[in-house]
Amino acid sequence: MDGRLVTGDRLTTGTGTGTGGPRGADAAGSAAGLDARLVVERGSFRLDVTLTAAPGDVVALLGPNGAGKTTALRALAGLLPLSGGHLRLDGERLDRTPPEARPVGVVFQDHLLFPHLSALDNVAFGPRCHGVRKAEARAQAAVWLDRMGLAAHAAAKPRSLSGGQAQRVALARALATHPRLLLLDEPLAALDARTRLDIRAQLRRHLAGFEAVAVLVTHDPLDAMVLADHLVVIENGRIVQQGSPAHVARHPRTDYIAQLVGLNLYRGRADGHTVHVPDGPSITTSEDLTGDVFVVFPPGAVTLHRERPHASSARNVWRCEVAGLETHGDQIRADLTGDLPLVADLTTVAAAELDLHPGAVVWATVKAAQTHAYRA
Numbered sequence: 001m002d003g004r005l006v007t008g009d010r011l012t013t014g015t016g017t018g019t020g021g022p023r024g025a026d027a028a029g030s031a032a033g034l035d036a037r038l039v040v041e042r043g044s045f046r047l048d049v050t051l052t053a054a055p056g057d058v059v060a061l062l063g064p065n066g067a068g069k070t071t072a073l074r075a076l077a078g079l080l081p082l083s084g085g086h087l088r089l090d091g092e093r094l095d096r097t098p099p100e101a102r103p104v105g106v107v108f109q110d111h112l113l114f115p116h117l118s119a120l121d122n123v124a125f126g127p128r129c130h131g132v133r134k135a136e137a138r139a140q141a142a143v144w145l146d147r148m149g150l151a152a153h154a155a156a157k158p159r160s161l162s163g164g165q166a167q168r169v170a171l172a173r174a175l176a177t178h179p180r181l182l183l184l185d186e187p188l189a190a191l192d193a194r195t196r197l198d199i200r201a202q203l204r205r206h207l208a209g210f211e212a213v214a215v216l217v218t219h220d221p222l223d224a225m226v227l228a229d230h231l232v233v234i235e236n237g238r239i240v241q242q243g244s245p246a247h248v249a250r251h252p253r254t255d256y257i258a259q260l261v262g263l264n265l266y267r268g269r270a271d272g273h274t275v276h277v278p279d280g281p282s283i284t285t286s287e288d289l290t291g292d293v294f295v296v297f298p299p300g301a302v303t304l305h306r307e308r309p310h311a312s313s314a315r316n317v318w319r320c321e322v323a324g325l326e327t328h329g330d331q332i333r334a335d336l337t338g339d340l341p342l343v344a345d346l347t348t349v350a351a352a353e354l355d356l357h358p359g360a361v362v363w364a365t366v367k368a369a370q371t372h373a374y375r376a
């Protein structure tokens, strides 16, 4: 194969760790949109992230528990002070603006509607806070509820709304103030699976029509992939990777991201088609690279055998031991230790035929063509 072509093509997109924003943030610092470096200290935890986004961008902050996502969102909302950095929105400094005076709409996971107010008055509360007269605020609220498909529930109190309806009221309340920055903290986390599907699709529609910057925090890679144009992955208060959802999904650079997108990930030194993993075996890849690289392959690319295969066309053959088994959708996911720790997906029938059980010795094979290597 023509390794040179593959290498050239893939490497141009393989370095997505810079701290630049998705669009619009030119070197001079474009006026429109979000331009922030958020430095926040909370005890021994320190957040230091740079976020830039153009109007219309939806940015998802993704990361493990305690990474600093909520801290970043609260700093953007003005609920936590910055201990360093800057925060500009559409060219204006917001660092010293109190939260209630910021052109920022916030939707929290537990939506925090006022229980004693109707859905209509909850939404009208937003414009009212911005000085709109009561009748006008209620008229605007009615339009927003209608847009959210909630016109019939205008008089309902929050306790008689479903989780999904309440979440849409909270979104309407945030949007009714015409924020220049919309912040969404786990907007779908409190919803059951079915409602989540509906609300995710609706939220996607609303965000697509939203002309300002939206930043959302999520644990769920699917929410991030469906809703955002740009992913920012935070670990330990730092950005470890960012880029388009498709790029991040294909080029994970940390174990957390690899797990999130369901890939086996290794780091090693490439010498042509061979990647040497420290303290591990070599992996044969289709890409022809040199130097520090990552290699990924999906669990579905692994074939397991009870005996060492001699006739296999796969270039990669490793001896492993089954550490654990779990159902994964309609498949079995095997967690394997040994030469190269990896996870493999196989059908229930295959797992039964192989008599897989914790402690069983198996041979794993992976074709070079099913691996993907890119520069570290």
Ligand SMILES: Nc1ncnc2c1ncn2[C@@H]1O[C@H](COP(=O)(O)OP(=O)(O)OP(=O)(O)O)[C@@H](O)[C@H]1O
Residues within 6 Å of the ligand: 042, 043, 045, 063, 064, 065, 066, 067, 068, 069, 070, 071, 072, 219
């Ligand atoms: N009220 C607090 N006081 C002091 N430190 C805090 C407080 N809340 C959080 N922290 C610290 O800030 C760090 C980041 O927390 P944060 O809630 O921003 O993380 P997160 O990424 O949103 O996590 P999760 O996904 O669990 O919500 C935590 O590891 C913790 O050490």
